Amino acid sequence: MDILSYMGPRARLADKALVSAVKALPFVHPPLRAAMLYTLRAGGKRIRSVLLGASYELFGGRYRDVLPAACALEMVHTYSLVHDDLPAMDDDDLRRGKPACHKVFGEAGAILAGDALLTSAFTVLAGDAIRYGVPLPAGRVLKAAAILAARAGASGMVAGQSADLEAEGFLSKKGAPGARAARLLGYIHLHKTADLIAASLEMGAALAGASGREYRALSGFGLKLGLVFQAADDILDVVGDKRKLGKSGSDARNKKLTYTSLYGVEGARRRLRSLAAQAKSKLRPFGRRAGVFYALTDFFAERDR
Numbered sequence: 221m222d223i224l225s226y227m228g229p230r231a232r233l234a235d236k237a238l239v240s241a242v243k244a245l246p247f248v249h250p251p252l253r254a255a256m257l258y259t260l261r262a263g264g265k266r267i268r269s270v271l272l273g274a275s276y277e278l279f280g281g282r283y284r285d286v287l288p289a290a291c292a293l294e295m296v297h298t299y300s301l302v303h304d305d306l307p308a309m310d311d312d313d314l315r316r317g318k319p320a321c322h323k324v325f326g327e328a329g330a331i332l333a334g335d336a337l338l339t340s341a342f343t344v345l346a347g348d349a350i351r352y353g354v355p356l357p358a359g360r361v362l363k364a365a366a367i368l369a370a371r372a373g374a375s376g377m378v379a380g381q382s383a384d385l386e387a388e389g390f391l392s393k394k395g396a397p398g399a400r401a402a403r404l405l406g407y408i409h410l411h412k413t414a415d416l417i418a419a420s421l422e423m424g425a426a427l428a429g430a431s432g433r434e435y436r437a438l439s440g441f442g443l444k445l446g447l448v449f450q451a452a453d454d455i456l457d458v459v460g461d462k463r464k465l466g467k468s469g470s471d472a473r474n475k476k477l478t479y480t481s482l483y484g485v486e487g488a489r490r491r492l493r494s495l496a497a498q499a500k501s502k503l504r505p506f507g508r509r510a511g512v513f514y515a516l517t518d519f520f521a522e523r524d525r
């Protein structure tokens with residue numbers, strides 16, 4: 221399967237739908253709308269939309285019908301990037317190949333843009349279902365909203381970010397035990413990254429009305445895939461082409477606990493290969509129907525941006 225021709229058109233549909241969704245929000249203060257649109261328009265691979273759509277399509281649905289949910293997910297993801305770049309967090313100047321949101325709109329502007337993207341994500345997800353009668357049962361949309369809130373919130377992505385900040389400088393502390401560092405790294409990556417990737421698969425499954433067994437299989441796959449994605453991200457932060465990545469690579473400067481700082485680049489590559497095999501093993505219940513997910517796992521593991 222040519223995974224790039226699968227992903228490309230779906231990512232472009234998400235690009236357009238995201239801009240339309242934000243433009244359609246009523247009564248937004250113009251500078252706030254500009255800041256919201258700025259990082260959304262700067263691009264992004266839209267992998268979470270593609271995963272949500274692929275999960276929904278696995279059960280015979282059409283990607284177009286879950287575009288509001290895909291937009292909601294990308295809006296939550298984009299808010300996390302805008303806040304992550306702030307001086308109080310990773311203090312990055314570059315995001316998606318452009319000056320970070322706080323460099324253009326100031327710190328307060330970027331904080332508000334992130335807040336608005338997070339909150340409005342739920343308007344886009346639930347509000348659209350109410351207004352336009354999207355052909356999805358309301359109970360399924362509600363379940364998708366609950367998944368997104370749980371995976372992004374205090375027990376999910378925000379918990380991972382909190383642990384990530386706490387762990388800064390952990391490696392330089394004398395006598396930090398290896399097992400403790402490995403446990404902490406596992407917690408950070410599981411929540412900071414894998415939770416939102418798992419949410420993509422889970423939301424698609426919930427919207428499609430998947431059975432409990434199918435839902436659990438996709439959720440397990442999503443969590444492993446999220447770790448594959450993060451292992452690749454840690455490796456790219458060290459050896460990747462900064463121009464292609466569109467960000468400066470701040471892990472070493474911020475003394476981050478990462479796969480590479482803990483295991484070295486080769487050790488991180490070995491772990492990535494093992495995680496990719498574990499992810500694929502979760503797809504067994506779907507047999508050949510899951511072909512696109514095998515290809516997506518390889519894409520995640522081998523990506524260069």
Ligand code: GRG
Binds near residue numbers: 266
């Ligand atoms: C501020 C609550 C809060 C959370 C921030 C997303 C995040 C958590 C931090 C960003 C730094 C980082 C390495 C996060 C891990 C997830 C990750 C690799 C995000 C980048 O996702 P991509 O590559 O980004 O899909 P694009 O730009 O392609 O959408």
